[in-house]
Amino acid sequence: MTNNNSTSVLVVEDDHLVCEMVIGILGELGYDIVGEAADGHNAVEMVRLLKPDVVVMDIKMPRMTGIEAAILIQRHFPTPVVILSAYETQDLTKRTSEAGVGAYVVKPPKANDLMRAIEISIARFADMSRLRKQNKELQEALETVKQLTRLLPICTNCKKIKGNDGCWHVLETYLQDRSETTFTHGLCPECIEGENQ
Secondary structure (H helix, E strand, O other): OOOOOOOEEEEEOOOHHHHHHHHHHHHHHOOEEEEEEOOHHHHHHHHHHHOOOEEEEEOOOOOOOHHHHHHHHHHHOOOOEEEEEOOOOHHHHHHHHHOOOOEEEEOOOOHHHHHHHHHHHHHHHHHHHHHHHHHHHHHHHHHHHHHHHOOOOEOOOOOOEEOOOOOEEOHHHHHHHHOOOOOOOOOOHHHHHHHHO
């Protein structure tokens, strides 16, 4: 059973024998192993340098645990993470999820379980990235609505609006930049009558 894509994987495991086993399984599945690290501290640095598609990482390691490393990876170099653990508990599920981990596999990993965890982690990461983007867009839209619902300083002569930047903006430009509004120009009945006189 091989995986025909070229997904790059960083393997992080302090036990050399387990590391070799995981690398062997991933190689047989067709994954591209771009590096290996023995602790969470090195994992974070290698993610920064190598930019793998996914990290497969042990949970208990010297200097920095897999969960601590996952938190730093998500904060600074967002990347899908799969945790390897000797245990399977509800607490572990909660802690790994809160750290931004997409999936975890119980040791010793089986090929199918590892492949499924990688696929789930990558898919979950993509979903979370979309949600973060949508959330950012909604926050920006909310800020625009807040700007448009408060009092706006407007020049009584030329009708320009004073923005948050302290500059005066043409009314149409100000509103178009902050809303979905598009302006067309015409004359109201009073102005048409004034032009005819």
